[in-house]
Amino acid sequence: MDKFIRIDMATRKVTTEAVPEKYKALAGRALTSNFVNDEVKPTCHPLGKNNKLIFAPGMLTGTTAAQSGRISVGGKSPLTGTIKESNAGGTFAQKMAKMGIKAIVLEGMPQGEEFYIIKIDMHGVTIDTSPADILGGCGNYNALAFLAEQYGPKVGIAITGPAGEYRLPSANISFRDPDGNIRSAGRGGLGAVLGSKKVKALVIDDTGAPGVTIHDPEKFKEAARTFARGLTTHAVTGQALPLYGTNVLVNILNEAGGLPTKNFTEGRIDWNTNISGETMNEIITKRGGKVSHGCHAGCIIRCSQHYTDEKGKYVTSGFEYETIWGLGADAMIKDLDDIARIDREMDDLGVDSIETVVAIAVAMEGGLIPWGDGKMALDAVKQISVPTPLGRIIGSGTSIVGKTCGLFRVPIVKDQGIPAYDPRAVKGIGMTYATTPMGADHTAGYTIATNILKVGGYVDPLKKEGQAELSRNLQIATAAVDSTGMCLFIAFAIMDIPEAFNALVDMINARYGTSITADDVTNLGKSVLKAEREFNKKAGFTNLDDRLPEFFEYEALPPHNVVWDFTPEEIDAVYKGL
Amino acid sequence: MDKFIRIDMATRKVTTEAVPEKYKALAGRALTSNFVNDEVKPTCHPLGKNNKLIFAPGMLTGTTAAQSGRISVGGKSPLTGTIKESNAGGTFAQKMAKMGIKAIVLEGMPQGEEFYIIKIDMHGVTIDTSPADILGGCGNYNALAFLAEQYGPKVGIAITGPAGEYRLPSANISFRDPDGNIRSAGRGGLGAVLGSKKVKALVIDDTGAPGVTIHDPEKFKEAARTFARGLTTHAVTGQALPLYGTNVLVNILNEAGGLPTKNFTEGRIDWNTNISGETMNEIITKRGGKVSHGCHAGCIIRCSQHYTDEKGKYVTSGFEYETIWGLGADAMIKDLDDIARIDREMDDLGVDSIETVVAIAVAMEGGLIPWGDGKMALDAVKQISVPTPLGRIIGSGTSIVGKTCGLFRVPIVKDQGIPAYDPRAVKGIGMTYATTPMGADHTAGYTIATNILKVGGYVDPLKKEGQAELSRNLQIATAAVDSTGMCLFIAFAIMDIPEAFNALVDMINARYGTSITADDVTNLGKSVLKAEREFNKKAGFTNLDDRLPEFFEYEALPPHNVVWDFTPEEIDAVYKGL
Secondary structure (H helix, E strand, O other): OOEEEEEEOOOOEEEEEEOOHHHOOOOHHHHHHHHHHHHOOOOOOOOOOOOOEEEEEOOOOOOOOOOOOOEEEEEEOOOOOOEEEEEEOOOHHHHHHHOOEEEEEEEOOOOOOOOEEEEEEOOEEEEEEOOHHHOOOOOHHHHHHHHHHHHOOOOEEEEOOHHHHOOOOOEOEEEEOOOOOEEEEOOOOHHHHHHHOOEEEEEEOOOOOOOOOOOOHHHHHHHHHHHHHHHHHOHHHHHHHHHHHHHHHHHHHHHHOOOOEOOOOEOOOOOHHHOOHHHHHHHHHHHOOEEEEOOOOOOOOOEEEEEEOOOOOEEEEOOOHHHHHHHHHHOOOOOHHHHHHHHHHHHHHOEOHHHHHHHHHHHHHOOOOOOOOHHHHHHHHHHHHOOOHHHHHHHOOHHHHHHHOOOOOOOEEOOEEOOOOOOOOOHHHHHHHHHOOOOOOHHHOOOHHHHOOOOOOOOOOOOOOOHHHHHHHHHHHHHHHHHHOOOOOHHHHHHHOHHHHHHHHHHHHHHHOOOOOHHHHHHHHHHHHHHHHHHHHHOOOOHHHOOOOOHHHHOOEOOOOEOOOOOHHHHHHHHHOO | OOEEEEEEOOOOEEEEEEOOHHHOOOOHHHHHHHHHHHHOOOOOOOOOOOOOEEEEEOOOOOOOOOOOOOEEEEEEOOOOOOEEEEEEOOOHHHHHHHOOEEEEEEEOOOOOOOOEEEEEEOOEEEEEEOOHHHOOOOOHHHHHHHHHHHHOOOOEEEEOOHHHHOOOOOEOEEEEOOOOOEEEEOOOOHHHHHHHOOEEEEEEOOOOOOOOOOOOHHHHHHHHHHHHHHHHHOHHHHHHHHHHHHHHHHHHHHHHOOOOEOOOOEOOOOOHHHOOHHHHHHHHHHHOOEEEEOOOOOOOOOEEEEEEOOOOOEEEOOOOHHHHHHHHHHOOOOOHHHHHHHHHHHHHHOEOHHHHHHHHHHHHHOOOOOOOOHHHHHHHHHHHHOOOHHHHHHHOOHHHHHHHOOOOOOOEEOOEEOOOOOOOOOHHHHHHHHHOOOOOOHHHOOOHHHHOOOOOOOOOOOOOOOHHHHHHHHHHHHHHHHHHOOOOOHHHHHHHOHHHHHHHHHHHHHHHOOOOOHHHHHHHHHHHHHHHHHHHHHOOOOHHHOOOOOHHHHOOEOOOOEOOOOOHHHHHHHHHOO
């Protein structure tokens, strides 16, 4: 029997309850977003006692389906003030699912300054005072090792780093991966909510767990096989991602003239080979790191890697295009080793690596850090561990860096930093940034697939035609995928290979004994977006928040010399059509 | 013939035009707010090229009417994102009026980093590169002295300090007063807009100006006499303010249990005599400073003063209750000399002394400055002149301090710091904070008059009844008074003394040859508020922005142990009734 675990951090009282009827068919983002819309006061302060934080595995999490190990975290975002769902890999979600825990909900907040560790196993939930060893400046790498030593080598861990303890708006929530390293639910500052509830970490031990029940195991097995075949045969998920990771995109976006450079003033660099995926592959290969690596059991795309230093020592993994773009092109740091060290530091201190890199480039424009100086950028990030005033500014994200520096060229939507794809040169993604309930987030409706990679058809990135529809359809599909517990990268395969999409639906039906259709999946996605929009509206957001920063409208981006030229009505058409 | 001077800072082109028909009957806040609503793109970035800054004297400015020397400054606020009108004393407004300049409008922004000085005299307008001597860390006191030496001892000057050059959200615009000291249009960060347009200062020389024309001089003279008599006979404007300045309020609000203490966690202190107006009077008298002093020619209330140090040296003037409250009770600094030095520093660096003191108390809660440490608070403010990262945080205002410190107890409305009157214990002022188009601003509808001082009747501050109506009526009256060029303190007299109010109307009619009535004054106030609300709505604000921070709803304030308990509907009634 699946259950909800509710923990009131004001009293440390734990309540285990049957899954409420209305949430029985939901999981992942569908569950977290509906829950937040139902139970969180939309006008509450994100760091106050009325915010709630919910962890939920997806519909297929805990099964043997490839890519199904994602955990969704939901709450009201301290960064954006909107509803937020942020998801990650690691081992936490699969253990929850196998233990029949549909959701863990954290409510209330303690009066004191003490931090807690929440331990969940088949015997129940215990809440202990956190050891001081892992508090304050202690980074996530050491804290995870400490906790694994204390609670056993196979536990799942969700943790917030120093940034979350200090409740900085960029703080993320990190999850231990199969190698003991770090995967993060990065965007939107949910680590600060965990910190506000004085929870340093949740430790989950699935020893003795029953595992998930599959209604029709044979059907499931067959569908899972077809699904996996789709992933391994598609050019993106079968070849590009395993070989170069997401960083395959540096050269592609640079070629497209949509690689935001020097805080979004240009769209192309001529030193792209310094930081490209191809170069990264060469470096890793030469140094004996791992070119390809999965973030959770059952991952067959394996877009992650172990990036190593010159002596072959592990530096970081999950070394993503967006991070490399942000510190590379956008902040003009030309040394991939410098970038890797900063990536590690961001993971270690627990800040969103997208928000922070966009913030660093803005801080360079504002004179806080010299342009292109990887050493000074690393030092600035390290200061988050204290935190010094500079550390606080950087850890507060792009919007606040922009304000403290008095700038108008601040790439944000709903106070969240705009990632690695310039909306003037790739217009579909601009529609997503503007309209997603999450604040600027490429993953919310990744039109790069169709605008640039020609997956699921082709919509010319430089023209206005078709972008609203493209963004809408991808936002719907993404909301559904984020509810399955699947990694978003399955989208490449299911958009191009009908059998793979059908297999995904078949797996859900085989798992639950249902008979949902493709239309039901679409409707699920729509209903998630509607719940999210509803929350935001109740929190005070209007269509006027669905806009890109003004400078995109009058600063033309080389090399195409394009501006953002959609009318308000054209932008609003994205959600009018929902 | 009255005129508009428009200056496009992108090209440094100056256009002098006749006053547009629709603005002919408007002045002061009525002019600035209607102009901003008409001409400024509501969704523009406040620091971008599409914001405009307008300076306008009031309807009676330039005449001999007591208290009529205020200058209104309007634009879109970098602090709040709303429309903003901020007004100040000094000599600038009277010179503009005497020269027949109804408004100076700054538009556009230069490409380069060079700052400019705009010089306006009867021969026209010249724009020169600013001398480096007064840029960077140079404070306003030295800069004003430098400019007076360069342009003559009698010029009027509007200037932005280092904070405005750095475009920090708390930057104000300062005006030279008759003694060469500083009066500021403090709230809302309009100094950052001046800085974004790369204007260091405007210098105005009225040599040869024709002066204002009075349509009926005899009638004017008589009305002005009656008006002045009202001011001198009212207990507040005739006795309390001249004797103790606005700081008379420390003991009064403390007695009422509405003096926000230690970042709004208590409502009363027992060391009030350290910082009270009575103590201040004694100190100034003992040291040979000036107890009473006017901020512009024609001021007969003279609520300002020259606060001197132990050696009798001038430290600051316009040493207001809100500043002393904020550094005193709210930040727990118990030494009035420490507070005076910080006040001087804020004026010198050009930050709003209300925003900054509220921010300092929040910074103390956040651990950036030790509680009650006047020396460290002074040091933090001084860092704005560099600016260091801490200086940037403090100079960015309360909201940003709260975010960088991860706090939920952040007293702001529309990102502007809540001043010196706790809305839980003085409920009428909470209605004003919540609903004024300006963001938290006591001057926008000063219900303290009626809730506490029993001016214009009495509405019990601890009860909900009557507060919406009180706030609405005072917001209307204030919008009208801010359009006359009158100091807001005339409100005490005109609320209690019908002859004084009639004399105000008579002065306007005698000046312009009109026959407006009391109803017309009310309608003027309403129309100003409507224009301001309209701008805010177009900028994305809704009723949900008309709310106090959540903690006021659940943290009871001693000694009355009261919370903010209005429903959304009760708050919205303020403007529904307009």
